[in-house]
Amino acid sequence: MLDAVQDVRAPVYLLRDTDGPALFRTPQADCDTLPPLYPEWLGDPAFLATHGCRFPYVVGEMARGLATVEMVVAAQQAGLIGFFGAAGLAPAEIEDAIRRIQAALGPEADGWGSNLIHSVHERGYEDAVVDVYLRASVRRVSASAFMALSPAIVRYAATGLARNADGGVRRRNFVFAKISRPEVAAHFLSPPPATLLDALVSSGALTPEEARLAAEVPVAADITVEADSGGHTDNRPLAALFPAIAAQRDRLVAQHRYKESIRLGAAGSLGTPGAVASAFGLGAAYVLTGSINQAAIESGLSDAGRAMLCEAGIADVAMAPAADMFELGVKVQVLRRGTFFATRAQRLYDLYVAHDSLESIPAAERARLEKELFRASLADIWKTTRDHFAHAEPGEVTRAEADPKHRMALVFRWYLFHASRWAAEGIADRRADYQIWCGPAMGAFNAWAADSFLEPASHRTVAQIARNLLEGAAVITRAQQLRTFGIPVPAAGFAFRPRPLG
């Protein structure tokens, strides 16, 4: 029985008689056949055909190059899709990474892309990154942190749209929109507003024909529905979020009478075969993972940080203030075990809310911050911060000098920003301050991988992680199929042990 469940590539034969259904591995007279099941077939075949990959599996972008060039290349070569972690990098750094990916994979290779993060702070950043993507012919962009559409993302999506012989619209560039709320999904499930398209035509960024075609199709052909995840997250469970977005998708596809469908992928808390099988069971066209890849050898995180991730249990995560939207009280999900970052960052946020300036914080508290968190005087930290912004964004310095509360925010953000750097670089005496984005998927993965070949950090490659999750998901799917036929599948039929897969 267990062999028949695990060996998903072989058919099994079912015979029903008066004693109930029985399972055979060889054909029987008057039997029903359950055909082979391949991990490749768990998702939407149109996803594989459109994006030129073997598996319906995306290795998600991780900011500041934590999803490295090597990770993208390894993912693509394993038949997955890899997205480069472009967020937080300068356009020139992104372009350099893109060129390296193209040099490794060949200029025409499918199956990879890069992140476009919506930027509220830096004007012109999004446009500069889209310029890089269009110049370098990057065919897939994962759009994230958008609340509404920006001209830059519409320009990317609409550039190169052409009419098909059958009257449909052919895309040159594909947007994967990462969303965790229906109101944001609505923007990507709809065509861009006419005002945005008109403005892009007026400025010469789009041709009138591209704008006409853009009005017939949704901005994104692939929407990644992101549940409780590492980093920025709304903490929603996939089982609640995915069906709600699917219903919204169905309504909008009918309303706009699109000729093509819109694929929904699933992300967030996927770290075990069972989670992946359940995502496909919800109807996901593809799955996307994040946290678990940060522990892989191709990740840009330091060895020390990866070792900490490999120790994480399912509850070893916490929400902590985010560096990029600190003042707004936005939080990110981080690793809690082995680091005080979440508590320390929260202390900074509480002080920020309670006080109007650094000077109004009680002296004893200020001394503690200087000793424990900053390891320098707050005056020195402000000096370094001011020097940085004088270069990068002079407007911030003017604002901070006029507004002591803003100055406090910039000083506190110094700690949050550096806490990620210390983790990425593995600065030993800053281990207690490491900021490592991480969701509960990591602990779930560790529990599954315990005592298997995937337990040691050195064996964790994005390819082996993905192949094992997909193989295991196929096994669990088959176990469930057999149950629905009345076969009494034992609990062990739903278990899959990690093993080297080629």
Ligand SMILES: Cc1cc2nc3c(=O)[nH]c(=O)nc-3n(C[C@H](O)[C@H](O)[C@H](O)COP(=O)(O)O)c2cc1C
């Ligand atoms: C360290 C880390 C950095 C991330 N950086 C980004 C990012 O820059 N842009 C983005 O869209 N998503 C980012 N994510 C989210 C992932 O791409 C992915 O959507 C998410 O991790 C999936 O949920 P999971 O962590 O439960 O697997 C990041 C996630 C992690 C763990």
